[in-house]
Amino acid sequence: MDEGGIGVLSRLQEEWDEDVNRALEVLLMDPATGATEPHACDTSCYECLCSFYNQFHHDHLDRTVAGEWVPATHGSIFTARAVTSDWVAVHAGPDGKPTCDSATEKSMVEAIMAKGIPVPMHARHP
Numbered sequence: 001m002d003e004g005g006i007g008v009l010s011r012l013q014e015e016w017d018e019d020v021n022r023a024l025e026v027l028l029m030d031p032a033t034g035a036t037e038p039h040a041c042d043t044s045c046y047e048c049l050c051s052f053y054n055q056f057h058h059d060h061l062d063r064t065v066a067g068e069w070v071p072a073t074h075g076s077i078f079t080a081r082a083v084t085s086d087w088v089a090v091h092a093g094p095d096g097k098p099t100c101d102s103a104t105e106k107s108m109v110e111a112i113m114a115k116g117i118p119v120p121m122h123a124r125h126p
């Protein structure tokens with residue numbers, strides 16, 4: 001994959017589940033079961049999310065919010081694949097159906113087309 005960057009996407013693909021497990025540990029959840037550790041705090045503490053550096057935000061930190069969706073990301077590997085070299089095809093889709101999910105996205109694609117910016121070689125797909 002040519003992501004044109006520093007390899008972050010490749011690393012994420014390779015180590016996603018490991019990163020999710022680490023996130024669950026930080027959230028005081030068992031990576032194997034998703035269960036909250038018995039000694040876990042109600043929202044946040046210095047064992048999970050709080051630190052000296054984010055002390056001005058402690059009142060807003062709540063590990064249960066992330067704990068609701070992080071477990072579901074296990075196995076959520078995304079892949080990059082070649083698409084098209086033609087913005088018109090991106091805009092209309094290879095099968096003629098629009099690929100834009102929203103009016104905002106459609107407007108953005110149209111603005112990019114108007115500027116003559118080349119199509120990226122790869123696109124991200126869930």
Ligand SMILES: [Zn+2]
Binds near residue numbers: 041045
């Ligand atoms: Zn805590």
